[in-house]
Amino acid sequence: MLYKIPKSFINELLSNTNIVDIISSKIKTIKRGKNYYSICPFHNEKTPSFSISFEKQFYYCFGCHVHGNAIDFLINYEKMNFLESIKELSSLNGMKIPNSKIINKKYYKKKKLYDTLKKISLIYKNNIYKKKNKNVTKYLKTRKINKKSIETFSIGYSNNLKIIKNYYIKKNKKFIKNLIKSGILYKNTNNTIYNRFVERIMFPIKNLKGEINGFGGRTIFNKVPKYLNSPETIIFKKKENLYGLFETYKNNRKPIKKLLIVEGYFDVITLFQNKIKYAISILGTSINEKIIKKLFNITNTIICCYDGDDAGKKASWKTLKISLAYIEDNKILKFIFLPKGEDPDSIIKKEGHKKFLLRIKNAIPMSKFLFTKLLKNNKLSNPEEKTKFSIQVKNIIEKIPGKIIKFFLKKNLIKKLGISKVKNIKLQNKKKKKKKI
């Protein structure tokens, strides 16, 4: 749906808004002369080059040249979409968006579900501490999840109610309706309403603003499946939603220096508990381009840290392949390969924070993983093997947009093939020819 907000309204909104207040409420600013300054939230720096002009109602970074008005700031910093930023500024100014009924129809539909999930999340959270649910606290204890983490990640518990009883449905008609829409409950063909999550630890999956999109539920009684996620809804997209993204975003200075991609909920939480507060989980779905694009939008360095098993290795290779199209020269992709049978949750419990930091520090860069993997079953001992290898590397290099990294990968390829001299002669010939022309 396309929203048309009158330009006059946007102008009025901006003239009522003070960009200095908006930005100062989110990051620390200092006044110097006419303007305000701060450490740029869009690139890494030590001295403030991010300036905000009250006169022009504009921000500009002398380091990375980002610039814009209050709306642009909310879009880029809070990752809001255009409509959301207009809504935020309107509500701050007590202004009503014209034709808001039409404009906001879709938004309100989503908002209802966000509110519903927030409500149910609180119910789940309260369940944890109920006496009859002792098994839950016991289970969380065996996983070494502390109270602070339960709070930070709003962990909860869904009770043993399988079928929603009629009197309850009558009493809470709207709530039940929205619970069905958001996938918490489902209606069977016989019109009975069932609880999707029964006796499961509930992990709310939040968007960047902290709104709950859906849940992941882990059985505490070894039922199948071990993990169950919310179904696709208008607010929950399995291929896009990430666990831990909100908590990471909230607990790190912007721009976020690096992100760890892990597989599980407990990986994210245990790492967080051990002061690694920048891990996100891909919710059991396989990694895809949308996720990589989203993450490279937030950070310049992605480190994959999948489980130490064959599936984890395969996921690493898949991540490499689908990330290629996003490897600009300022983007870095690295890999941590854990010992067999370990995952981030188990290894950091065994080794502790410091040793895990070492693993991060020593993560293998994409280029190294690439060559090691392709040369694993290829000794380059004859022209055919060399050709095969060259084609494989060439196909990969072609997909990368970063020119400098491309250059060095090519150089690496030539070195591995042991043909540096031939290539040099070729390059020289080209240059000479050009000069002649």
Ligand SMILES: [Zn+2]
């Ligand atoms: Zn900047």
